[in-house]
Amino acid sequence: MAYELLTLDRRDDGVAVVTLANGKVNPLSRELLAELRQAADELAADLPGAVVITGGDRIFAAGADISQFGGPDEAAEIGPAFHDTIGAFADLPRFVIAAISGYALGGGCELALGCDYRIASEKAVFGQPEILLGIIPGGGGTQRLARVVGPSRAKEMCLTGRQVKAEEALRIGLADEVVAPEELHDRALALAADVAKGALTAQAITKRVIDAGLSTSLDEGLALERDGFVEVFRTDDSQIGVKSFLEHGPGKAEFTGS
Template sequence: MSTPGELVRLEVEGGIGTIRLNRPPMNALSVQVQEEIRAAAVEASERRDVAAVIVYGGEKVFAAGADIKEMETMSYTDMVDRSAALQSSLTAVARIPKPTVAAITGYALGGGCELALACDFRVAAEGAKLGQPEILLGIIPGAGGTQRLARLVGSARAKEIIFSGRFVAAEEALSIGLVDKVVPAAEVHRAATAWMATFVSGPAYALRAAKEAIDRGLETDLDTGLEIERMLFAGLFATRDREIGMTSFVESGPGKATFEGR
């Protein structure tokens, strides 16, 4: 089942939603693409038949950055008006309350890299290249790159990548934690699908709580993070899946529960 946007669509099959970018040749993130990403992320968040999400640009390229021709004519005040919406369009992906993975082929650069960073995980093709080359345009990443990249790989590595604007090859990206798996190019979407399939029959509200506890906890101090965890942990005792999981464990041992997602 597919919900079409003109340039971004949400395809749903087997409990997995694929947010598919389709703006040849390089999936440049124009304002229209940004807003269609936002709409697809909101829909994926709300649909009960979507348990996990893949963000995918196709077999040739993930997304090679912002639409520079569109940006070139923008003034300071134009970008003041637009920058919050640019950031929040990708934050909508980060806030999907379900496991997410970026399936990266070709290039994930600039805004494309920031889109990948907004996902929980990243699977890259062997020949893929990632980077934040905004410095080469006289600007800095503006859709989360300075924040999410530093949190993922550490401040020094993030500074080196952002200050230089260089492209990071897949194997290096794997070694520094920028991506989580590297597979042959033809296997990228299949590998992402297999990974997300492991969550489809999981306890949906526990997965949601785990993601929120980690993400929100990283945004604050340890004591506040522990309180976020405590409240979410206690709240899961109101779910049917908690009853199912514990009863199954007592009666049959671990790993045999059939969850209902409620």
């Protein structure tokens, strides 16, 4: 599929790389959101081993295209478009990594929050500055941010519009790793490649159970885990992994992904 505002590269190591390419600041316009949704659908139809989402060196994504804002009617379209697109990547049964160089603000921060793991450059800056426009985050920021950094910190960030640099982002859990700018993409690709050669069906079950358990009680989450634990033993990789461990020790299994 041809894209104008992003690139989708499938590498030989099983990693798919989605790179935002909508001008210098990568605004998440309706058009870019539509292309991102198409890319998510393409990945879901032919799953890679892992996914990396990245943007420009100076700006990961600066947020929604404010020129497309209007009144309540436009908001009623833009919010669902963000939720649908980011949710499509979050729902992929694969490890989705955000590689963040520079600014990830507003919708850019929300896109990063929709990923499973965030690797940030030392120059990365996060924020939900919508309040400075007299509005609120509409792409999942009020919900995903609170689940990642806790409600108090999420309220402080969303109510002040304060930007958070990489070191603080790591400390509060908004970033999972911080690396030198020149190491960012190599680190993200290396982690993705390592995951991509693993037990992919087991990974998908693990991600599903963790995500579903976050919105329920502990007892219900443990029930989901029990069901997933039984389900995973129906996979070929479970047999390969157990057999390899018994014969050769840990970490030497060659999984098929099934």
